[in-house]
Amino acid sequence: xxxxxxxxxxxxxxxxxxxxxxxxxxxxxxxxxxxxxxxxxxxxxxxxxxxxxxxxxxxxxxxxxxxxxxxxxxxxxxxxxxxxxxxxxxxxxxxxxxxxxxxxxxxxxxxxx
Numbered sequence: 001x002x003x004x005x006x007x008x009x010x011x012x013x014x015x016x017x018x019x020x021x022x023x024x025x026x027x028x029x030x031x032x033x034x035x036x037x038x039x040x041x042x043x044x045x046x047x048x049x050x051x052x053x054x055x056x057x058x059x060x061x062x063x064x065x066x067x068x069x070x071x072x073x074x075x076x077x078x079x080x081x082x083x084x085x086x087x088x089x090x091x092x093x094x095x096x097x098x099x100x101x102x103x104x105x106x107x108x109x110x111x112x113x
Contacts, residue, residue, distance in 0.1 A: 002029075002104065003026070003029055003030070003100055003101050003103075003104035003105075004101070004104035004105050004107070004108045006097075006101045006104075007070070007101070008070045008071070008072050008098040008101055008102065009097070009098060011089055011091060011092070011096050011098055012091055013091045013092060015089070015091070015092050015096060016092065017042070017089075017092050017093070017094025017095055017096065018094070018095045018096060018097065022097075023035065023042065023095055026097065026100040027044075027100070029100070029104070030044075030100065030103050030104060030107070031107065032046050032107075033045065033046045033103050034046065036086070040093075041088060041093050041094060042088065042094050042095050043075075043086045043087065043088040043095070043099075044086065044087040044088065044095065044099050044100065044103050045084065045085065045086045045087075046084070046085055046103070046106075046107075047082055047083070047084045047085075048082065048083050048084075048085065048110055049081060049082050050081060050082060050083065051081065052080065052081060053078070053079075053080045053081070055081075056078045056079060056080065056081065056082060056083045057078055058113070059083045059110065059113065060076045060078045060083055062109055062110075062113060063076060063083075063085060063106055063109065063110075064076070066102075066105060066106065066109050067102070070098075070102060070105070072087075072089075072098050072099075072102050074086055074087045074102065074106075085103075085106055087099040087100075087102050087103050087106075
């Protein structure tokens with residue numbers, strides 16, 4: 001089953017962050033997403049280029065609605081002509097499979113806009 005077709009599993013602070021091997025395997029299933037490290041936390045990040053600031057805001061709103069549907073929320077940076085999306089699981093300070101599922105869902109959503 002494709003990542004975008006999967007659902008987010010309930011996750012709490014007892015969950016373990018993914019191993020580097022698992023991260024690399026899942027990252028290979030995504031297009032254009034990068035692994036970033038910020039304050040010792042691994043995150044998935046991607047920049048989407050759009051036509052102007054209003055389009056970036058519209059994308060952010062659509063991604064926010066997607067996030068609320070799945071109760072898993074990214075960091076969004078809205079700028080003129082681009083929006084940066086970062087996924088990670090706050091409760092474990094790292095990456096969980098949910099982050100890869102949501103990255104794939106984000107890609108599918110953006111393609112539909």
